[in-house]
Amino acid sequence: MATELDDLATFVAIVRAGGFRDAARASGGSASGLSEAVRRLEARLGVRLLHRTTRSIAPTEAGARLFERLSPALAEVRAALDVVNTFRDRPAGTLRLNVPANVGRTVLPAILPAFLTAYPDIRVEVTVEDGFVDILASGADAGIRYEERLEQDMIAVPIGPRTQRFLTAAAPAYLAARGRPGHPQDLLGHACLRGRFSGGAGPVWEFERAGEIVRVDPTGPLVAQPGLACDLLIEGAIAGLGVIHLFEDWLAPHIARGALETVLDDWCEPFSGPILYYPGRRYLPAPLRAFVDFIKAHPYE
Numbered sequence: 001m002a003t004e005l006d007d008l009a010t011f012v013a014i015v016r017a018g019g020f021r022d023a024a025r026a027s028g029g030s031a032s033g034l035s036e037a038v039r040r041l042e043a044r045l046g047v048r049l050l051h052r053t054t055r056s057i058a059p060t061e062a063g064a065r066l067f068e069r070l071s072p073a074l075a076e077v078r079a080a081l082d083v084v085n086t087f088r089d090r091p092a093g094t095l096r097l098n099v100p101a102n103v104g105r106t107v108l109p110a111i112l113p114a115f116l117t118a119y120p121d122i123r124v125e126v127t128v129e130d131g132f133v134d135i136l137a138s139g140a141d142a143g144i145r146y147e148e149r150l151e152q153d154m155i156a157v158p159i160g161p162r163t164q165r166f167l168t169a170a171a172p173a174y175l176a177a178r179g180r181p182g183h184p185q186d187l188l189g190h191a192c193l194r195g196r197f198s199g200g201a202g203p204v205w206e207f208e209r210a211g212e213i214v215r216v217d218p219t220g221p222l223v224a225q226p227g228l229a230c231d232l233l234i235e236g237a238i239a240g241l242g243v244i245h246l247f248e249d250w251l252a253p254h255i256a257r258g259a260l261e262t263v264l265d266d267w268c269e270p271f272s273g274p275i276l277y278y279p280g281r282r283y284l285p286a287p288l289r290a291f292v293d294f295i296k297a298h299p300y301e
Helices: 002-017 020-027 031-045 061-087 103-108 112-118 170-177 183-188 229-239 249-254 285-297
Strands: 051-052 057-058 091-098 122-128 144-146 153-158 166-170 192-196 205-209 212-216 222-224 243-247 261-263 275-279
Touching: 002 020, 002 031, 002 051, 002 057, 002 061, 020 031, 020 103, 051 285, 057 061, 091 103, 091 285, 103 112, 103 122, 103 166, 103 249, 112 285, 153 285, 166 170, 166 205, 166 249, 170 261, 183 205, 183 212, 192 229, 222 229, 229 249, 243 249, 249 261, 275 285
Parallel strands: 091 122, 091 144, 192 222, 192 243
Antiparallel strands: 051 057, 144 275, 153 275, 166 243, 166 261, 205 212
C-alpha cells in the first residue's frame, strides 16, 4: 500500500511539473526512478497514463482523469498526516505557495527570511504563476493574488504592502525623440513593451484619475511573458525601445538612478495590495497555520 501511494504521488508530481526531469529536481529523486514508478503504476492499473516523447510528456485521457481526482485526495492525505504536528513543540513540514511574479520578487523576500528563522523545521516551496490557479489541483496549500481574482469561498488574509501602483516610464532618450504622452490614449502612438500571459493574451494597460478609468491596448517591438522576462522588458525600456508599464517596486531603482523617467504620473492611482488565500476548511496544515499567524503578527512595513 505504501509503495502504491508513493507511485500515485509520483505520477501527480510528474504531471504537475510537466516532465520527469523537472519533477525529479523538485523531489530530489532521479528521472529514471520516477519513470519506473509510472511504469509500475501503469502495469498495476492496466492502462497507459502518460504520452511520452523525447521532449515532453502529457497525460492520456485516463491519466488526466486520475490526476484530477488524485490531486485533492493527496492533499487530504497530507493534511491527515499533518495532525501529528499538533503534538510537536514547534510545527514542521512543507508549506507550498503559488504566487505571481511580483509577489515572488518584491513581497516574499521581506517576509520569508524572518518566518523561516522563526520556524526552522518548516520548508517553503514557491511556485510562480501569474494566472489564477486552482490551488488544490496545483498541489499548493495557499496562493497569493489580488482581490479581484479571488474566489468567493476562499479565506483571505492581507499580506505585503496594503497599496501598490503601476508606473509608466521610458528612457530619457526615447522621450526626447518621441515626446511625452499626456493622456493614456497617446500611448497608442508610441512603441510599448508588453507582457503576455502564458495563454497568449496580453493584459490591457489600465489608468485611473479622479474616478475616470481608461484602458488601452498598445503595441510595440517587444512582448514577453511576465515573471523573470519582465527584466528583459525593463532592459528594453532602458535601452530606449519604448514605454513600459509595470509595478512601481520593479521600476523604482531605475527611476532613482535616472535610467527611466515616469510619464502619466497623475494617472497612476494606487490599488489594494496582495492577499493570501486558502480553502475555507476547518483543518489547516501546521506550516500554513504558522505562516498565517506569522503574517498577522508581523504587519508588512
